Amino acid sequence: MLKIYNTLGKKLEEFKPIKPGQVSIYVCGPTVYDYLHVGNFRGPVFFNFVKNWLEHIGYKVEYALNFTDVEDKIINRAVVEKKTAKEISEFYIQEYKKDFLSLGLTPHDYNPKVTDHMPEIIQMISQLIENKKAYVTSGVGQAQDVNYSISDFKDYGKLSGRKPEELQSGVRIEVDEKKKNPLDFALWKSAKSEEANWPSPWGAGRPGWHIECSAMIHALFGNQIDIHGGGLDLMFPHHENEIAQSEGCTGETFVKYWMHWNMIQFNGAKMSKSIGNIISLRDFLKDQHPEIYKWMMLTVHYRSTAEFGVEAIDRAISGLARVYSALAMAETVLATCTGEAKKDEKFETELTLAWQKIMEAFNDDFGTPAGFAVMFDVIRGFNAKNKRGMKPIPTTQSQCEQFIAFIKTFGRLLSLFQQPASDFLTSLDNQLLKKSGVSRDLVDQLVQERAAARLAKDFARSDELRKKLTDMNIAVSDLPTGSFWEVVK
Numbered sequence: 001m002l003k004i005y006n007t008l009g010k011k012l013e014e015f016k017p018i019k020p021g022q023v024s025i026y027v028c029g030p031t032v033y034d035y036l037h038v039g040n041f042r043g044p045v046f047f048n049f050v051k052n053w054l055e056h057i058g059y060k061v062e063y064a065l066n067f068t069d070v071e072d073k074i075i076n077r078a079v080v081e082k083k084t085a086k087e088i089s090e091f092y093i094q095e096y097k098k099d100f101l102s103l104g105l106t107p108h109d110y111n112p113k114v115t116d117h118m119p120e121i122i123q124m125i126s127q128l129i130e131n132k133k134a135y136v137t138s139g140v141g142q143a144q145d146v147n148y149s150i151s152d153f154k155d156y157g158k159l160s161g162r163k164p165e166e167l168q169s170g171v172r173i174e175v176d177e178k179k180k181n182p183l184d185f186a187l188w189k190s191a192k193s194e195e196a197n198w199p200s201p202w203g204a205g206r207p208g209w210h211i212e213c214s215a216m217i218h219a220l221f222g223n224q225i226d227i228h229g230g231g232l233d234l235m236f237p238h239h240e241n242e243i244a245q246s247e248g249c250t251g252e253t254f255v256k257y258w259m260h261w262n263m264i265q266f267n268g269a270k271m272s273k274s275i276g277n278i279i280s281l282r283d284f285l286k287d288q289h290p291e292i293y294k295w296m297m298l299t300v301h302y303r304s305t306a307e308f309g310v311e312a313i314d315r316a317i318s319g320l321a322r323v324y325s326a327l328a329m330a331e332t333v334l335a336t337c338t339g340e341a342k343k344d345e346k347f348e349t350e351l352t353l354a355w356q357k358i359m360e361a362f363n364d365d366f367g368t369p370a371g372f373a374v375m376f377d378v379i380r381g382f383n384a385k386n387k388r389g390m391k392p393i394p395t396t397q398s399q400c401e402q403f404i405a406f407i408k409t410f411g412r413l414l415s416l417f418q419q420p421a422s423d424f425l426t427s428l429d430n431q432l433l434k435k436s437g438v439s440r441d442l443v444d445q446l447v448q449e450r451a452a453a454r455l456a457k458d459f460a461r462s463d464e465l466r467k468k469l470t471d472m473n474i475a476v477s478d479l480p481t482g483s484f485w486e487v488v489k
């Protein structure tokens, strides 16, 4: 039984979708005016897992992530680059998709764009005016603005727990004489310039950000959806306003489960343009394997802050190296297995129990850290059974096969461990060698010299070479099939 922490109500709740067996998910996507930074992909990586897990436990999932392609930042960028807003947004949508695919994530079922949903947005605003939840004021020139009247929606504040009265006294709000309540927000803004505006019953203008998500959700899924996700920074006011708009329009509960992922910190500090510690995913992936990023995002619970810095990267590298080394060992041992195979039923039972624990962890609000802990227990158990260079016993083959299947199944859900183990370890070795300035050729040469010394029983020379390699952070193992090396951190 799956339980989800619902931000609406702030408690764990048993998951019961609106339609049995089916789940609709909408996640607030990026505003497309630049390359996206590493923080922007935490949600997509996590929700990729959410979708996989829901499908794994038998649901049919429909998942949408939108592109905000109407926004001041896009228009400003277009002015600077002497392009149209559409050229800017289309370019960065394609760049986003490239980043997304380079992370090896499954494409969404829908990627709605604001510019494709203008009629639905206008229709929704008209309905809100009719329902007396919104009002029209004078705008630029002959055009008019439309604002949402939060005093006319009694549940305002139910998601964030912030009451309008408290907000007004505690926050500095820009005074706009045309607004009934200082917290009323724009549904439609009259056009200030020629750039990016659309005809409407209130004259030329464009929608406010909040109404865009409400209208796209209604267009794709109807009045209600099961899960709405977003970063914690979007809970207020964006999601609070989405509720006010959608429920103010239909009178029905808009979202059953609200899920918010926490932010990323860079060496303990918030990522921000002003501090200058923002790194684009594109730049990060120039030096690092995509699985390193996914490992960093998924080994931390989605509701906790994720640390993004040198130490966190190192931890991810050594964690991945442990998993891939165990897989590589299983493959190597498997290649040496000959003769009659015998099923290891004890190990099979151990893995079944471990899988039950993983199910419990994932069903408990997508508890990935607890899931990884179980996976590491399995790896420790397997490593203890199969020391390097040990002679295979009759059950070795089945142990190795079961172990590989277990890790690959666990990894598929998280979109990890999908590379051939030797490829991954080689790329990691290359990365580490590059960092320490040691060439692969030199390492190969020293390892071969050492093997020759061993063969000639010149153990003094062989020890001397091992010491030299150790100083270069290279560990050598002597297997029946030859000598192998790896970079150790």
Ligand SMILES: [Zn+2]
Pocket: 027, 028, 029, 213, 238
């Ligand atoms: Zn949104």
